[in-house]
């Protein structure tokens with residue numbers, strides 16, 4: 512499970528990180544949708560007890576900044592050759608978004624075999640991944656977008672699914688309300704729903 516985080520205030524990064532670690536999910540994809548994103552990545556990277564990556568990385572410059580801030584992986588909504596190049600040169604894993612067979616082939620051409628399947632639910636969910644995985648046997652998918660606890664097991668039943676990205680455990684209203692205990696509780700529930708320890 513990969514929590515997809517949108518932070519408006521980088522000062523919330525540390526308590527959020529604490530809540531995720533307590534919940535048993537020491538990882539976060541912090542999106543660069545907000546101006547606070549880079550500072551939040553730096554704050555979480557500085558904790559040392561969780562793996563932080565950057566999401567919504569749209570340009571090569573953003574990729575450079577994210578890596579400099581401490582991002583250990585980079586996620587993009589679609590396939591962006593310049594972002595992929597920057598990450599590969601920096602030795603940082605990059606996961607491009609792919610919604611079609613063509614985009615998967617672009618990722619493979621770039622030497623990548625893990626893609627974010629985005630937006631997963633809207634694209635047809637597990638049935639679509641199953642169909643795409645048939646010709647691309649070496650590809651692993653991280654479905655993200657619209658995934659709720661109710662459908663997690665449908666995705667995780669597929670061998671081609673490497674992980675699931677989702678935001679419900681770190682919902683923006685919980686962060687805005689600084690409801691860290693609720694974030695920990697939802698994170699724990701997400702771990703259990705994904706077959707992890709209670």
Ligand SMILES: O=C(O)C(=O)C[C@H](O)[C@H](O)COP(=O)(O)O
Nearest residue numbers: 515542567588655656657677678
């Ligand atoms: O900003 C991006 O590039 C993203 O990563 C979009 C995220 O994948 C979704 O926001 C997460 O999906 P939900 O769980 O439906 O919220």
